[in-house]
Amino acid sequence: MDYQQMEQSLKAVSDETRMLILKYLSKEALCICEFTELLDMSQPAISQHMRKLKQAQLICEEKRGRWTIWSLNEEHGLFEVLTTLLAMLPEPERTVESLIAEGKKVNCT
Amino acid sequence: MDYQQMEQSLKAVSDETRMLILKYLSKEALCICEFTELLDMSQPAISQHMRKLKQAQLICEEKRGRWTIWSLNEEHGLFEVLTTLLAMLPEPERTVESLIAEGKKVNCT
DNA sequence: TGTATATATAAGTGTTTGCTTATATAATGA
DNA sequence: TCATTATATAAGCAAACACTTATATATACA
Numbered sequence: 144m145d146y147q148q149m150e151q152s153l154k155a156v157s158d159e160t161r162m163l164i165l166k167y168l169s170k171e172a173l174c175i176c177e178f179t180e181l182l183d184m185s186q187p188a189i190s191q192h193m194r195k196l197k198q199a200q201l202i203c204e205e206k207r208g209r210w211t212i213w214s215l216n217e218e219h220g221l222f223e224v225l226t227t228l229l230a231m232l233p234e235p236e237r238t239v240e241s242l243i244a245e246g247k248k249v250n251c252t
Numbered sequence: 253m254d255y256q257q258m259e260q261s262l263k264a265v266s267d268e269t270r271m272l273i274l275k276y277l278s279k280e281a282l283c284i285c286e287f288t289e290l291l292d293m294s295q296p297a298i299s300q301h302m303r304k305l306k307q308a309q310l311i312c313e314e315k316r317g318r319w320t321i322w323s324l325n326e327e328h329g330l331f332e333v334l335t336t337l338l339a340m341l342p343e344p345e346r347t348v349e350s351l352i353a354e355g356k357k358v359n360c361t
Numbered sequence: 362t363g364t365a366t367a368t369a370t371a372a373g374t375g376t377t378t379g380c381t382t383a384t385a386t387a388a389t390g391a
Numbered sequence: 392t393c394a395t396t397a398t399a400t401a402a403g404c405a406a407a408c409a410c411t412t413a414t415a416t417a418t419a420c421a
Contacts (some may be wrong), residue, residue, distance in 0.1 A: 158379085176396085
């Protein structure tokens, strides 16, 4: 891997919001509307974070009806390192289970 | 490790110049005047990169006469991950050997 | 002491970042 | 068809970033 690609990948990861997004995605694929709930953040903000992660090829998108389902890109050269890093981080306060409990989980999968 | 600390560490790493500095330091301790040669960059620029890496506790400094010797901090929580990342990067064009050949290597150790 | 050397710090500048609000696009369903 | 829903994009803005030049500090050595 060259320095530029490493720089782009690490820059994409090194943001608290995006680390949270990746932490959630390390367990299951999710869509943007779910992240706005989980992270209590505006939709454009999430959308822009997704674009940054996608440009670094760290995540994949799959259009499903009106939803876009995002998942980790397991083919990325840093996937194993990323998994190691994410495992070092504590579980987020807001869980997907709480989303389900509130009936806010989208059944896109 | 918490999200803020991970963010600070990864932000410190995710810069091409600093990745080069860390790559060199993964082999031997060096001082700033050597980096200005190796990276062909101004002394204040290197000094400021060092400050950033030190704030993230990724490197240690040791004052030796008029030199400051920098080395990787092996106690850092991300030391192993960092080593893995640096091993993925190609060797820099400019080598410490070429510094020695030109008589520009400082004998600070 | 005075000069050279190694490094740090300060101030200035153009670029990037991460949000905001507003709007566009595109699929769903009454 | 029309309103709703999910997402993307654009423009604006304050803060952070990575350099620059100028200057300060501090050690070494003649």
